[in-house]
Amino acid sequence: MSVHDNIDRIIRNRVESRRFRIKDIDQLKTVDDVFNQYTIDALRELMNKHIVQEVYGPVAQGKEAKVIWAKASDGTDIALKIFYTSTAQFIRGRYKYLLGDPRFANARITNTRKLIEYWCKKEFSNLSDAYNAGVRVPKPITFNRNILVMEFISYEGYSGVPAPLIKDAPPKDxxxxxxxxxxxxxxxxxxxxxxxxxxxxxxxxxxxxxxxxxxxxxxxxxxxxxxxxxxxxxxxxxxxxxxxxxxxxxxxxxxxxxxxxxxxxxxxxxxxxxxxxxxxxxxxxxxxxx
CATH class of the missing domain: 1.10.510.10 (Transferase(Phosphotransferase) domain 1)
Known part of the structure; x- marks a missing residue:
């Protein structure tokens, strides 16, 4: 199987697995465990501000966060990066990146959720700095609590399907x-x-x-x-x-x-x-x- 055949297979599988939409925000608790009440409240605020219109479902996940495919009020695809609100491993591994950062010198981190909120704010700020410098990154839109809203980077022609990593889809040149x-x-x-x-x-x-x-x-x-x-x-x-x-x-x-x-x-x-x-x-x- 060629590299491009493998990429096409990955994309087809992803397309088939994303054909659903969350019609009621209260459904979220039963759809994915990342949606606890704290996160649902944060998402509801984003929807009330007409930043998020529809939520479809998860497209990627890691140790720190899960990425959700959603739609903005204008119908464009957006990504919701939702940071887990209770992960001991997350806490242990993050301090070295916050310590020494002048933007967070006066941060009062009193509990896990506060740390997550600072981390979400930090990634939004980092994305903004890189984007404004002309680096090709997901365009940052906003953040709220543990939810970072940004441009959805899709594989060309497939709405809601995230672009593959270069380790899975090597560059042609x-x-x-x-x-x-x-x-x-x-x-x-x-x-x-x-x-x-x-x-x-x-x-x-x-x-x-x-x-x-x-x-x-x-x-x-x-x-x-x-x-x-x-x-x-x-x-x-x-x-x-x-x-x-x-x-x-x-x-x-x-x-x-x-x-x-x-x-x-x-x-x-x-x-x-x-x-x-x-x-x-x-x-x-x-x-x-x-």
Whole structure:
């Protein structure tokens, strides 16, 4: 079976499994256990504000959250990322990303739900920073309690079907894909002052036309105490995937990190060229590496 046949099979299965709609918000408790009363109340507020019109059902889930396919009031697909409100593992693994983040220096985290609300707010803020920097991410819409509302990234032509990860749907041109992700890393760092901090083939999706970086909850600001460590890890994770999977020649991780750090400190004009590379004092990142 070819890679594309496998992708088509995955998509067909997903399409068939999503053909239902929640007609009554009170149904949610019986449909999925992520919908406790706290979450239902948060969703009801979003519906009363005409942000969410219809809820269909879950399309993805992880250790921290479940993603729900929904419709906005204008009929467009949207994604509801609903963070679980009681997960001990979630709490243990999240503090290092909140500590040192100046945006949450005065956060009063008194219980699990408060932590989840801060985490939801943090991911919305991170998405906004990356989106405004020109990184292709799900467009953030709003958040409420433990629900993050954002653009639904679908596989082309299939409403309500999430785009597959690149590990399941490899890019047709690996070299262009690799350089695209490196450009996004630079844009996030230089323009958005943000680092994804958990970047790999497990949170880059392929829509069939473009690559989109998802799951920005762990992202930190460029002045975070562990920023350099996280930036290098992102670079090395991405380079490892493209090198191992496609035998692609990739940049040396530490050399790329050094170039990014130097460019971050330059106070000159920053503009974008036709390919999306940043020009800092007239030079692109790849010019600094050759």
């Amino acid at each position: 690996p070299e262009i894909a690799y350089l695209t992700i490196i450009r996004y890393i630079e844009r996030a760092f230089i323009l958005g002052k943000i680092i994804h901090s958990d970047l790999s083939e497990f949170n880059i999706v392929n829509t069939g036309n473009e690559l989109v970086i998802i799951d920005w909850g762990s992202a930190v600001k460029a002045n975070h105490p562990n920023a350099t460590e996280f930036l290098l890890r992102d670079i090395e994770n991405v380079s490892r995937y493209f090198s191992k999977e496609f035998r692609l020649k990739v940049f040396d991780g530490k050399a790329l990190l050094g170039a990014l750090l130097r460019r971050y400190e330059i106070k000159g004009e920053v503009i974008g060229d036709r390919e999306g590379w940043l020009l800092i004092n007239g030079k692109r990142l790849i010019d600094d590496l050759t």
